[in-house]
Amino acid sequence: MNFKTVAILPAAGSGERLGISLPKQYCDVLGRPIIVHTLDSFQRIEWIESVIVAVSSDRLDYMKQILSQYCLTKVKLIEGDISRHRSIKKCIDAIGDNHDNKPDIVIIHDAVRPFADEDIMSQVALAAHKYGASGTVQPLVSTVIAPSHEGFLDHSLVRSKYRASHTPQAFQYSVIKAAYNKVSQTC
Numbered sequence: 001m002n003f004k005t006v007a008i009l010p011a012a013g014s015g016e017r018l019g020i021s022l023p024k025q026y027c028d029v030l031g032r033p034i035i036v037h038t039l040d041s042f043q044r045i046e047w048i049e050s051v052i053v054a055v056s057s058d059r060l061d062y063m064k065q066i067l068s069q070y071c072l073t074k075v076k077l078i079e080g081d082i083s084r085h086r087s088i089k090k091c092i093d094a095i096g097d098n099h100d101n102k103p104d105i106v107i108i109h110d111a112v113r114p115f116a117d118e119d120i121m122s123q124v125a126l127a128a129h130k131y132g133a134s135g136t137v138q139p140l141v142s143t144v145i146a147p148s149h150e151g152f153l154d155h156s157l158v159r160s161k162y163r164a165s166h167t168p169q170a171f172q173y174s175v176i177k178a179a180y181n182k183v184s185q186t187c
Helices: 034-044 057-069 084-095 118-131 173-184
Strands: 005-011 048-055 075-079 105-108 133-139 145-147 153-156 163-172
Touching: 005 034, 005 084, 034 048, 034 057, 048 057, 048 084, 057 075, 075 084, 084 105, 084 173, 105 118, 105 173, 118 133, 118 163, 163 173
Parallel strands: 005 048, 005 105, 048 075
Antiparallel strands: 105 163, 133 163, 145 153
16 A cells, blocks of 8 residues: 555444443453454554554553553554544544644444454555545345334335445545534534
8 A cells, every 4th residue: 555544443332232231342252352353453454554442431441451462553542432423533533634644544444343354454445545435335135124103014125226334434534534524513
C-alpha cells in the first residue's frame, strides 16, 4: 500500500444482546479473549500503521494489561461512549487533523470479528482510496419479513435483491470525518 491506513475498532459495548455479564469481545476463544484474536490479525498487517480501540472506561486497565501481555504494539486505547456511533466518532476525533499524522484511509472493523483477512482488508482499502468508501457485503441467507400493524406477516424481502453489510468498511479519512461530523450534529 502506498498510502497511510489506520484501523478503528469500537469495543465499548456491553454485550447485552448476548445475554451474559461479560462483554463478548472479552470472552475466551482458544484461551484468549476474542478481541486479542482480532487485534492480532491487525498487528500482522504491516501496512496498517495503527489501530485505535474504543473501550468502556471500566475496561481500560484490563485492556492495557491485554495489550502488554500479547505484545499488541500498534494499538492506541481511548475511552468509548454510550453508543457504537459515538465510540467511532471518538476514534475518528482521536486521529486528529495533524497533517503529518493524518491517514489517507480509515478501516472500521468489529472487535468481535477475529478473522480480519489481509486480502479483504486490502481490497476495501484500495476501493476506498479510489472511490471514497468501500465495504463488504454478502447475500442474505435468512428470510427477512415485515410484519403488519397487527403483527402478522405483511411481506418478505426478495433475498436476491439485498445484501447484508459487514465489516471491514474503509473510507477516505476526509469522507468519514465529514460524515461523522455532520451526522453527530443531529445525534
